[in-house]
Amino acid sequence: MRILVFDPFHGAAGDMITAALLDCGADHKAVVAAMRAVVADPGVETVTRAGIRAIKVRTHATPVHRTLADVERKLDAAAPHIPADALAMARRVFARLNTAEESVHGEHVHFHEVGADDAIADVVGACTALFSLKPQGVAILPIALGSGTITGSHGTIPVPAPATAAILAGSGLAVFPGSDSGELCTPTGAALLAEFAASLPARLGAYTILATGYGAGTKDSPKVPNVLRAMVVESAGAPAAMPQDAVDLLETNVDDASGEVIGEALARFMAAGARDASAIPILMKKGRPGYLVTVIAPPDSSAGLARLMAQELGTLGVRCIPAVHRFIADRTTGTVEVTFAGHTKDIPVKYGWIEGRCYTAKPEFDAAKEWAGELGLPVREVLRAISDTLDTQEKAGRQDT
Known part of the structure; x- marks a missing residue:
C-alpha cells in the first residue's frame, strides 16, 4: 500500500507541505500551473535549513481579508487550471478553516492571513501535489505546535493560534509543543494535514521508504532545521483498504411538509446529483x-443541493457537515438473463466488489417493476426469480473455481 507520511517535527505550513511533496516527486508542472491560477508564477528553489537541503516555495501576494464566499469565487476562477480532485479537496480545506474561524470569532467572519492569495495558492498547490503522487493513504506523525505568543490581526495571542487549535481539536491528530518557540503549525498547515488524513486515512505498519522530501519554512535557524519532511512509503503491514472518498452530509428538520411532498423532494435531490437521500420520522419541539x-x-x-432542499421543503436552514469520509466498494453494472413465467429478459444488476470478490448483487428495481407490469405479476415474485438466478450463477462460479 502506497502511503504518504508527513513528519511535522518542526511544524507545518502550507508552503512547506507543497514544497515537501514537490521534493518527493510531485508533478512540478501541474503544481505550478495550479498555483499560477491564483498568484503570479511561484518561485521554487533549493535552500538549506541547518544544513538540510530542502525545497522552498515562494508566492508573491499582498495580505487581504476575504469571506469563504470570496475564496470560493477565487477557486471558481482558477478551476480550469486545477485537477478536479485537488479542487474539491481545496474547497474542503477552506471549509475546515471557515468552521474553525466561526467557532472562534462567530459567523460571517472574514479570513485574515489564510484568505490571502498566497494561502489559497499554497492550498491548491498542496492538494494538486498530493494527488499527483497517487497515494492510497496518508499518515501524519505528531505535529509540533511551538510555544510563546504571536502577533496577528487580533493582536498578541498564545501559540497555537485559536483557529489552529480548533482545527486540530476535531482532527484526531497528535500534537506536542516542539523544540522551538513561536508558531510552528499555521492554521493552513493544520487544515491541510487534517483534510489529508480524513480523506485518505491509513494505518502505518512496517514500511519501505521509496522517496523523501523536505519543505523549507522561511525562518532559518542555525540550530533547528525549519523543514517539514514527507516520505512516500510502501507499507506491507497495512491492511488492504476499500476505495475512499469524501462527501458532505446535508440535514434539515421539517414539520410542515406532507409525505407526498417529501417523497417527491427526495426524488428530485437524487436527480440533481445526490449520492443518497432519505427521510426519518422524528418528534420535534x-x-x-x-x-x-x-x-x-x-x-x-x-451548495446547490442545499438550495434545492430549501426550495422543495420550505426549510429556513440546512446543516452541512463537510467532508465526511466514507469507504466505498468497487462497483460494476451488468445484466443477468432471467427466465420466469415462460418469458426471458435481460435485467440490469449492480455488483459490489471487495478485493476482487463479488459480495453483493442487486437487480435494478425499476427494471424489475417494469417487467412485472408486462407480465401482470407482483414485483416481489419477479424479484425473487431474479435473486434465484443470481444465486444459481454464484454457485456455478464457486464450482468453476
Missing part, C-alpha cells in the same frame, strides 16, 4: 411530528 431529511452530496454539489 412541542411534540410536533416531523422528518429528518438527509442528503449525501458530492462536495462540489452540496
